[in-house]
Amino acid sequence: MHQLGSRSSDGTPRMKIGYVGGGSQGWAHTLINDLAQCEDVAGTVALYDVDYEAAAANAKLGNRVVDRADADGDWTFEAVRELDDALSDADFVVCSIQDPPEETFVHDIDLPKRYGIHQPVADTVGPGGTLRAMRAIPQYREIAATVRERCPDAWVINYTNPMTVCTRTLYEEFPEIKAIGLCHEVFQLQELFAEIAERHLEEADDVNREEIHVNVKGINHFTWIDEARWRGRDLYRFLDDELEARKPLNDFEPGAMADASYWVTNYRVAFDLYDRFGALPAAGDRHLVEFVPWYLDLDDPEELHRWGIRFTPSSARRPDEGPSQTERYLSGEDAFELSESGEELVDIVRALLGLEPVETHLNYPNEGQMADLPEGAVVETNALLTGDDVSPLTAGSLPDEVRSMVETHVTNQKTLVEAGFDGDLDRAFRAFLNDPLVTIDRAAAAALFTDLVEREREYLGAWNLEKSEVLSS
Amino acid sequence: MHQLGSRSSDGTPRMKIGYVGGGSQGWAHTLINDLAQCEDVAGTVALYDVDYEAAAANAKLGNRVVDRADADGDWTFEAVRELDDALSDADFVVCSIQDPPEETFVHDIDLPKRYGIHQPVADTVGPGGTLRAMRAIPQYREIAATVRERCPDAWVINYTNPMTVCTRTLYEEFPEIKAIGLCHEVFQLQELFAEIAERHLEEADDVNREEIHVNVKGINHFTWIDEARWRGRDLYRFLDDELEARKPLNDFEPGAMADASYWVTNYRVAFDLYDRFGALPAAGDRHLVEFVPWYLDLDDPEELHRWGIRFTPSSARRPDEGPSQTERYLSGEDAFELSESGEELVDIVRALLGLEPVETHLNYPNEGQMADLPEGAVVETNALLTGDDVSPLTAGSLPDEVRSMVETHVTNQKTLVEAGFDGDLDRAFRAFLNDPLVTIDRAAAAALFTDLVEREREYLGAWNLEKSEVLSS
């Protein structure tokens, strides 16, 4: 039996975090920020990245930050050259990885456009999400195998998309793994409800999103809610009024979003789905439109603006030129200010160490929390985290049509994972064809799929490309 | 306890058949033909139709035919003016009804085209099938209620489309009903396999479709098979060769089908789906393309010809001018020749009377025959019919993606029936929106739905049109 964390002489739990993707420019900085402010846990963070230099730079940055006077945390950062070393005896493993966008993500976005398939995000479902899943499955098999070998009792916390497929792969490779997938998407919805509370309840003033209790259910980026409360007060009942106030829902002008942030969401699609199905999606509109066939059959991409969202162009996915964020921090060009990140990772670590229970939503294999979806599917629901334990909360059922839509994606995700374990490209193509965005003719679909695979061939080495009938046809 | 049929003094079972839709120009003639040649069962056929004159003409025709020298059957036909009279003490009830096409079917076909939705058949799913379901549900509630009242132990045999929704409605209204739904669609596939047997097996010569055993599973018009045998010889193994021989599958020219029969099918779509999913659909291509989003997203309707099928225009659904077929028979303009109809109705009646067991495929509520579809859904599988008993045969599971596609329609059918019982038009609109052919924008979908409902308002009297938000929006 592994004991999660050890104790230093003063009783502070000490632990090792293995960080896969530790050269990142976003997540790694948040983690440094949060650990620098974490007093009651201490330890080491081993940063592993295929780009070792980036990981080394982050290690340098991390150590510099925690040594500052305004930092309370007792943490050491080090870069390692092998995944094995990062995970060896780790108590927690954090995964946040990404293939070089210019060789992958960019094609995921651009190639489908040639076939008339536009995707605002392209990282979860649709042609882009499917390819990303195909690249991720072998990588996550390796992570899971290394966990089994090096730190079988560690908690693995995944942030990488496609969230559901990555998390499911971990469990498929190593069924005893203790892994959860975390995503911020629902936070925004809680903020929306915080506003609703302030608007409709006299006693509600300056409501924090964390005070909003929503009953999350579904799969990542296609989650739904049917309950929302603030201090026990029902907020869900105000949705009909909110819906009316927003109508007509798609009244933005084409072009109106041309200068908007790529991440903007106005919850117009979410309310449209609420109006159709009686349950409110809990993800941003940019994701939602990728899961159903109704919004993206566009003659002109600018039409999407009507719904108050826009496409993220592939150019925005290419790395910026010039020094990286880490480099700018290290050079002093940018100041690394400690702030409240809003991220829950440290809270979750503390809960799993037995310090303070946390309730949050997370991605986890279905063992009854969503009784109307298949057992073993990775679903997103609320869960309670206590000492070395994650217990999902039962979420109840979805409206029939919603469940049916979700189930289509669950089936595709299962197919992709199974195909990935067999290296069976033709089986993956089945999931590709069955994706709601792929309404094009089969021959065209095969051509698009082939284009994508050929262009990203380098990242699909674990697949049996030679035996594929689709590729050779 | 009702005793199915009585016995005349010579031991011949005597029974009453109540025929709902007895004024028909097709089915009624087949029934007359088959009964005229049925020696070992006798009785009365009560013909009911909203068009009483048509039923009376068929009764006249029926009596004239069975009196002929070449007829062996001892049957009497009579037209009745009330459904109650047709069903009172009936042993069997046959249903084959249709609303006046010029007021319904024609709109089901033509209105969606204006919104870019083309349907070759439009009687099962898609916008047309949805409206047809909405008209049929109240009618089938009435039939089931009358059965409960007048002949609760009778066997009800349905031929009307949408088959699944009609049959499900019967059970929803009167759960103890003994009803089955019959459809010919699979017969053609058996003929295809008869050809395959002759082509590939030396010992197979002049194979009859009835000798072909196929394991049917799915829902009406979207059935699938994964086993086919002739006298225990596996035929399914020849499908890969058959597929190769047909490739490229969609190589017909646009326009090539301009003069073809409306009903032609070349099994190109079926083989395309076999190629995608590894199971072979058992329905004709005209139906198949309506269940999935890949084939009907056309700029020009003639493009459908590539797959060797064509659209049935609404003009072909309007009744012919001039005397009806019955009238032509009665006037002697056409001769009524006795023939082998290929229909199974009389065999089925004989089986249920305990004379000779029959195995065939039929539509029946799921009680385990399709363990991976919801209980209570009406599914199409093989069944064994013996004296007063129908027992479905377990069909095993479908490939994951196929099951998921089928399940989408099962959900929509359930929604439609529930909506119909509540008269809830907005709930029906949910199923409409969720149909794979409805990939259009929600506002457009609402406009189309409203158009259809307004145009067919007269046939939707049982729905609560006033309370509908869709209509009023």
Add this chain to the structure above:
Amino acid sequence: MHQLGSRSSDGTPRMKIGYVGGGSQGWAHTLINDLAQCEDVAGTVALYDVDYEAAAANAKLGNRVVDRADADGDWTFEAVRELDDALSDADFVVCSIQDPPEETFVHDIDLPKRYGIHQPVADTVGPGGTLRAMRAIPQYREIAATVRERCPDAWVINYTNPMTVCTRTLYEEFPEIKAIGLCHEVFQLQELFAEIAERHLEEADDVNREEIHVNVKGINHFTWIDEARWRGRDLYRFLDDELEARKPLNDFEPGAMADASYWVTNYRVAFDLYDRFGALPAAGDRHLVEFVPWYLDLDDPEELHRWGIRFTPSSARRPDEGPSQTERYLSGEDAFELSESGEELVDIVRALLGLEPVETHLNYPNEGQMADLPEGAVVETNALLTGDDVSPLTAGSLPDEVRSMVETHVTNQKTLVEAGFDGDLDRAFRAFLNDPLVTIDRAAAAALFTDLVEREREYLGAWNLEKSEVLSS
């Protein structure tokens, strides 16, 4: 929408608790004790009891206690003569009722003994538990119907046995009810694990039972656990050593328990079941032996002592003579000292009011928390209580044989509730026969059942005794 509790001018939530069984000598006193010490919630408690005088005495006692200087609570107690009045506009309903033991419980215990069936408790399953269920079902239907009428949004908290049947009846009568069932039984097991923690973990010292996290699953009094942790440290791994240390398990002498408390449990049966099935029961041995056939097939009742438990004789169930406890408090014969009761009721009320979340185990309809038991069965698992919300935590599966044993009782409970709603005594007899303790011949079982029904006839007025074949045979 009902708003749970109102707020007084100083912001303290104010509420009404309706107490069904408010004349009790135990539970009512605990409630008075706990409310007297509850500062941040205030309100009224309406005490209803078939024995109005007892309720009135408790009201007097309650008001006197909260007025004392050492009491912080702002609560008013009043006795009411009608159930309607107790529940009218209540925010919470507490149920803790009991039929007069001398006319019911005493027979539940004594009559089966004549047929060789001995039960240590006789309030949950077995012949006694079955009769208790039969009496309770009509009573709980009435409570649920009154809740529907008078306070449909109230939270109903049940303490009455048979817990599972009572709670299931509430939901069967009023499916939208918000009801939970609470039982202490698992607390003792947590105490056992607190000891185990202290014994095996160096850092564990003076561990409180509330710090022990156990994963509860099963049905009330036949719950099981397969995880136990203290601050994230696994305690379950010590069970094999604990088992060995206790062996031989049934080495007490017959007669050894003659002077023991009726409630004593030495966890010998629990460990015996752990040894058999690999999961540890979470209820006391006195209950456990009633759910399985192996321990109570005794020639001499004293043999039960081998397992370190004893029978509670019916004499102990008769009310004491002389003044009641309430009377002794009111007369000053006994002093009512405020103490820490260990009861969770006030914590639960506070959680449901949105003050502070609570995790505890409770009885609730299965919606996935026990995926291998039927949906809708009332099961006992952990749950998280937040503002106006109860969310069960998924508990995972039970070992096959354990699930099968539990399922037998779930089936009987379902049968009893359905029988109770129909007043169908013969159907109830089926559950009686199917109880693992009823291994006697069917004729003997019918005689015992008849004896019990006749003796408790007055309390079975809602059952259709006239139509029963068992009774008349």
Add this chain to the structure above:
Amino acid sequence: MHQLGSRSSDGTPRMKIGYVGGGSQGWAHTLINDLAQCEDVAGTVALYDVDYEAAAANAKLGNRVVDRADADGDWTFEAVRELDDALSDADFVVCSIQDPPEETFVHDIDLPKRYGIHQPVADTVGPGGTLRAMRAIPQYREIAATVRERCPDAWVINYTNPMTVCTRTLYEEFPEIKAIGLCHEVFQLQELFAEIAERHLEEADDVNREEIHVNVKGINHFTWIDEARWRGRDLYRFLDDELEARKPLNDFEPGAMADASYWVTNYRVAFDLYDRFGALPAAGDRHLVEFVPWYLDLDDPEELHRWGIRFTPSSARRPDEGPSQTERYLSGEDAFELSESGEELVDIVRALLGLEPVETHLNYPNEGQMADLPEGAVVETNALLTGDDVSPLTAGSLPDEVRSMVETHVTNQKTLVEAGFDGDLDRAFRAFLNDPLVTIDRAAAAALFTDLVEREREYLGAWNLEKSEVLSS
């Protein structure tokens, strides 16, 4: 693809039957009798038996019989020394094996009696059935493995008890096996209904059991029916009258059955269960009493006579002294007369060869035919057999309590098979303890189990006896 059977020049299908247990004195003779009269199929029967001499004698007998003038069949019998040889290229495999009763069955019956557990048959469930299962599982693994190796497309027909465990083992070892289990038990019930038909229906005269259609459901020897028809006439409705006519059900005198056949059944237990649960068991009373706890808790074994049945003593299970039946046939001491055996084996072989479909009840893995029992459990229901295909008919659900009783045994059977594959004696002991007949104390149960295992040690070589805690305790 294997082609079932080949064709001789005259078109007669020719095949090889491998007979495991071919030295038997009962089944082998029936097979010789039936094949001698089978004209339209021909071939070879390879007889394998651990007692080679017995197989050789049967081969001699078989060849002698088919050469007689009154025999039409064209069959050759040969004895083989290895299982491999018997199964090599077989088209059908018939299994009917038994361990030497004096070393196994005799103990299965006698040892439990010392602990107060009496079993009339002891070959299916209870202590005796459990031990028999434990011996059979390794043997059936070997058969399945040999089928996989030597004749993977053959149909395997099992007659050995415990039927359910043997058949389940075949599928567990080789999931693609095509195996069915056949048992006569239901035939007797059909005969009972033939009598009922004659008694209650005027037109029914000299009814043959094969004309009776019953809907079989459950597990072997604990099957139930809820429908019975003769030529479509409902017979089930007469059961209540039949029940009344038989009451009191257990009115035989103790001792009354002392001279009765060991196999006598008066359907008193079956009607008692029908009276309790509303469904009629389809097995003989001798089997039924072993599945439930109510009938065998006897002070004096003769009390069982009350129900019109008796125990088969172990002496009746020992082989007779003197020449075997085969030897008596060969010596001419007894004449081998061709007769109508009533066995269905040859009909089933013909159906699977594609000659003539057969409907019968058989044991087969659950794929939906019993939707309320676990998938994969071997259940007994009706099935349709056609060319190279077995399709179970959906049987519908069982009454709740009956399903629960059946499910207990299904769980035990699953446990036993899993334990057998692991060689885990302690896991097998869990099933032993959980058997409804084992109501004795756990220590006594362990002692009995140990006694049985020790006595039959020679036949339990595949189990890991050394590691067992039960044995060593």
